[in-house]
Each structure stands twice: as C-alpha cells, then as structure tokens.
Amino acid sequence: MDRMKGKVCVVTGGARGIGKAIVEKMAKEEATVVYALDMNEDALNELENAYSNVKGYVLNVTNRENIKEFVELAKNEYGRIDVLVNNAGITADALIQKMEEDAWDRVINVNLKGVFNMTQAVVPLMLENEKGSIVSISSIVGEKGNIGQTNYAATKGGVISMTYSWAKEFARKGANIRVNAVAPGFILTPMTEKMPEKVLNSIVEKVTLKRMGKATEVADAVFFLASEEASYITGHVLSVNGGTIL
Template identity: 55%
Template sequence: MNTSHLDMYEKICVVTGAARGLGRTISETLAKAGAKRVYACDINMAPAESWIGDYPNITAITLDVCNASALAILSQRILDEQGRVDVLVNNAGITRDALLGKMSETEWDQVLDVNLKGVFLMTQAMLPLIKVHGKGSIVSISSVVGTDGNIGQTNYAASKGGIIAMTKGWAKELVHGGAQIRANCIAPGFINTEMTQAVPEKVLEKMAARIPLGALGEPQDIAEGVLFLASDRARYITGQVLKIDGGLVL
C-alpha cells in the first residue's frame, strides 16, 4: 500500500465539536487522509448518525468539553485503546451574541466556558497522551473575530482571542526537553455552514461583498488548513495563526 499521500497515516486524532459543520468536515478529512482512528467528540452526536457510519476509522464520543471528569474518562479510554494521541483539534464553540450594554453575565459565562475553558480542559486532558512519543500537533479553531473583533461579540472575541494567546504560550511551553509538540490556530472568516445558511440571502450577499475573493468559504477550506497544520508537512510551524478568510481581514 502506497501511503505517501496519506498525511494522517497511522495517526490517532481527536476532534471536538465534531457532529456537524466544520467539525464534521475536519473529522472526515482526517479520516480520509489515513488516520488510524479519529475520535469525533460532541456534546450532541445525533447529527453525526447520518454520516459517521461511512467511516470505519471514526469513533463517535458524546462529550462535554467543560466536564473535566468526562475528559479524564476519555483520556483513559484512548490510552487503553491506542496508547497515545498524535493530533488534537479544538473546534467546539458556541455564540451568544449581544451588544455590550445588553450582554448578560450568563451569555458571557456560557461562551467563555465552552470556547476558552473547554479548549484549556481538553488540551490539558489530552496532553499526557500527546507526550507519550514527545511529538504531536494541537490545532485550535479561533476566528477573525478573535484577531480583529466584531460588533456584538464581546464574549466570542474574548474567547477566540484567548485561544490564540494560549496557543502561543503552548508553542513555547510544550517543547521543553526536546519535545516536538506543535500548537497552532486557524482563524476562519465567513464560512458556509449550517449557521450561515440560516442567514437571509441579502445579508449573505453583503457579507460576500466584503470578501476580496468574492464568496464565503466552505468547510473544506478550513479542514484543509487543519490537515496541513496537523501533518508532518507543517513540522517547522508552531505558535502561528492561519487566517482562512478569503482576504476578509488584511
């Protein structure tokens, strides 16, 4: 078998927020790229029932990234089944948009808990498994809102900016002792997902008009970026933020 084109050949991957949208496409892309096993995690895996059966190398895991006890159980399961983790993709995230003067403390807490604390807890739980071979890739999904802000998204901007800051710290911290553990972010712009499909067509047209490349991105555009950063092709890249936004933020 020629595996030269399979960037994930024999790799053990974990993806959060994996049941639909970006997470689904990322999970499928890693599986198609030859991953030995992709643990596709989501707090609600029901949307995955329509597609996950097509991939014998994907395992569905119902998981709340804010539940440290559940993360510990998952970590032990992967250790028992695979003995290591090679790739972690932190994709799980939510929005609770409101203007600053109207944003409730609950809306702030919900977004920061899932989007930031969840990334911290998940990475902390998987780190011992990544350290088994002293080599691996952590790819976290941030946003152009985390790099450049957006009206009505104080909580989301803070959470996605926090992911970038944590990632840069991890890039420095996780190489101690000669380890080759890389940490990078992807900052998507406007992407054609279930969320944007619910937006009125006129609003979508205005969004697309702001993008130099003239169209919303597709989930596969983000998944290809994840695949690259997760693979050995990016072995000398760490602590970086890859914007995949069609030129929206320059």
C-alpha cells in the same frame, strides 16, 4: 493519500460544520482512528456509519470528568493521541449593554475554558510520547473584533494567546509537540446558511475573493498544520478568510 496514516486524531465539535469537515478529511487521509467528540449523538452515529475509522463519542468540553474518561479510553485503546483539534464552539451574540452574564459565561466556558480543558487533559499523553500536534480553531473575530460579539471575540483572541504560550511550553525539553491555530473568516455552515440573504451579501462584499468560504477549505488548513507537512511550523495562526476586511 495517506498523510495521516497511522495517526490517532481527536476533533471536538466534530459532528457538524467545520468540525465534521475536519473529521472527514482526516478519515479520508487514512488516520488509524478519528475520534469525533460532540453533544449531537445522532450526527455522530451518521459519521460512524459513513467511515469505518471514525468513532463518535458524546462529550461536553466543559465537563472535565467526561474529558478525563475519554482520554483514559483513548490511552487504553491506542496508547497515544497524535492530533488534537480544538474546534467546539458556540455563539451568544449581543451588544455589550444587552449581553446577559449567562451569555458571557456560556461562551467563555465552551470556547475558551473548553479548549483549556481538552488540551490540559491530552497534552500529558503527548509529552509521554514526546510528539503531537494541536490545532485550535480561532476566528477572524479573535483577530479583528466584531460588533455584538464581545464574548466570542474574547474567547477566540484567548485561543490565539494560548496557542502562542503552549507552543513555547510544550516544546521544552526537546518534545516534538507543535501548537497552531486556524482563524477562519466567514464560512458557509448550517449556522451561517440560516442568515438572511441581505446579511450574507453584506458579508461577501467585505471579502476580497467575493464569496463565503467552505468548511472543507478550513479543514484543509487544519489538516496541513496537523500533518508532518507542517513539521517546522509552531506557534502560528493561519488566517483562512478570503482576504476579509472587517
């Protein structure tokens, strides 16, 4: 169980839900260090206490200065970042007629520009070392759309487009930098668990496997793409949705 041994990993939105599952998976697979980046300091402290190779760092992916400081810290401590997982994301749902401009801006800034900010800051270090793996979290909503999620769908579709572009861009001149995305379907997280049972049941009806996904199942897919087991995979979107039909 050492498929991430020796790796320096960074996971945004790493304190809860899918992000936490990704951090735990990489920590258990003996990464040298997993930097869990999040706004939730208490949850980060819990992760640090549970795993000796996890380092929590309070970071807002919309704050470019904050990101620059973090990358400098990682560079000074380890000289490299091997894996970047762009997971941080928010929702602010509404039908387009009722969607406030602020709700559009907030979701775009975190889910789309935040992925741009992190990747732009980290990739020079990967290019310097001529290797690295970037995995960004998209969504089935980015592939198929969803009622009341114009802003969220736009960001997650944008993540897919950036993934394709970066896979081409970062592998130029022979650099071994792979860029992929994972598009989860409906996953049981602290956020979805608060949904009414009636809503959850209607979601499950649309899933071929007739159940919600688990955060660990998304983490396994992310881990695969981040690891050397996926050494010949780049510019790919892996759908982890149980056969969901929207």
